[in-house]
Amino acid sequence: MGIEKNPETEGRASYAGASFALLTMHAKEREIAPRFEQALGASVTLVDSFDTDTLGSFTRDVPRFGSQLDAARRKAELAIELSGIPLGLGSEGSFAPGPFGLVSFNLEVLTLIDRQRGLEITGAVRLPGHHSSGSFDDWDKLTAFAEDIKFPSHAVVLRPNDEHDLRIRKDIADWDALHTAFQECVSLSERGIVFVESDLRAHRNPSRMQNIGAACDDLLSRMLCACPACAAPGFGLARYEIGLPCAWCGEPTNDWKAQEFRCVICPHLESRPRTDLKTADPAHCPFCNP
Numbered sequence: 001m002g003i004e005k006n007p008e009t010e011g012r013a014s015y016a017g018a019s020f021a022l023l024t025m026h027a028k029e030r031e032i033a034p035r036f037e038q039a040l041g042a043s044v045t046l047v048d049s050f051d052t053d054t055l056g057s058f059t060r061d062v063p064r065f066g067s068q069l070d071a072a073r074r075k076a077e078l079a080i081e082l083s084g085i086p087l088g089l090g091s092e093g094s095f096a097p098g099p100f101g102l103v104s105f106n107l108e109v110l111t112l113i114d115r116q117r118g119l120e121i122t123g124a125v126r127l128p129g130h131h132s133s134g135s136f137d138d139w140d141k142l143t144a145f146a147e148d149i150k151f152p153s154h155a156v157v158l159r160p161n162d163e164h165d166l167r168i169r170k171d172i173a174d175w176d177a178l179h180t181a182f183q184e185c186v187s188l189s190e191r192g193i194v195f196v197e198s199d200l201r202a203h204r205n206p207s208r209m210q211n212i213g214a215a216c217d218d219l220l221s222r223m224l225c226a227c228p229a230c231a232a233p234g235f236g237l238a239r240y241e242i243g244l245p246c247a248w249c250g251e252p253t254n255d256w257k258a259q260e261f262r263c264v265i266c267p268h269l270e271s272r273p274r275t276d277l278k279t280a281d282p283a284h285c286p287f288c289n290p
């Protein structure tokens, strides 16, 4: 019944030409604003009157609280309160070590809170990131480490002793500043040891900034997809259903067998079966290859 709806055009129409408020002190608008302009003809208004570092930061001088998604939501709510614009964007990232400590993974979420429609849409990506740390008492070893972690394009943070010391040196983005900070921290440390790590704030970490752009792409593709049942924007992948049958014995494995798409407003959901694989590698089967 009714007129047939095209999810793509419905989604675009919802936000075409709109204005969005983004809370950031770390220049995230550089990645986000051009994408909103291109995908939606929409503008992004920067809200920088609130120190987002007080919400928790990577550099551990302010303790983090709540989950990453809650932090992104909080920033989006603050963007709305501070700007008076009913569409707020909040971004939050985290880093976790990868297998064997070779790479780290960067989870980025970008959340839209839409007060007019009473909905929330989140884009997310999990991609390799640049996060590394080490303890140094020797300038030559520190310079080798710094080059490894892409210094000076990627900045570093220094502390005397260890990662718990509060006498932090931030915004170290050239070799002279690194040398000065190293000498200061050496003299502050009873053992002459300096803890050095990647600065993970977006404007100091270009790899992370790129990942924020990818999370923005994911958010936009969700905003552009309308629910087939109620036409609300934000219809998108909500979870993977596991249980792809084993190619040998047919028992369910931990590989995914379908993607579940959900509406952010109504109960409508669609389970879309996996198309690239019909059965799982027996190596992933708990019975054939325990």
Ligand SMILES: [Zn+2]
Pocket (backbone or CB within 6 Å): 246, 247, 248, 249, 250, 251, 282, 285, 286, 287, 288, 289
């Ligand atoms: Zn099996």
Ligand SMILES: [Zn+2]
Pocket (backbone or CB within 6 Å): 227, 228, 229, 230, 231, 232, 263, 264, 265, 266, 267, 268
């Ligand atoms: Zn719906």
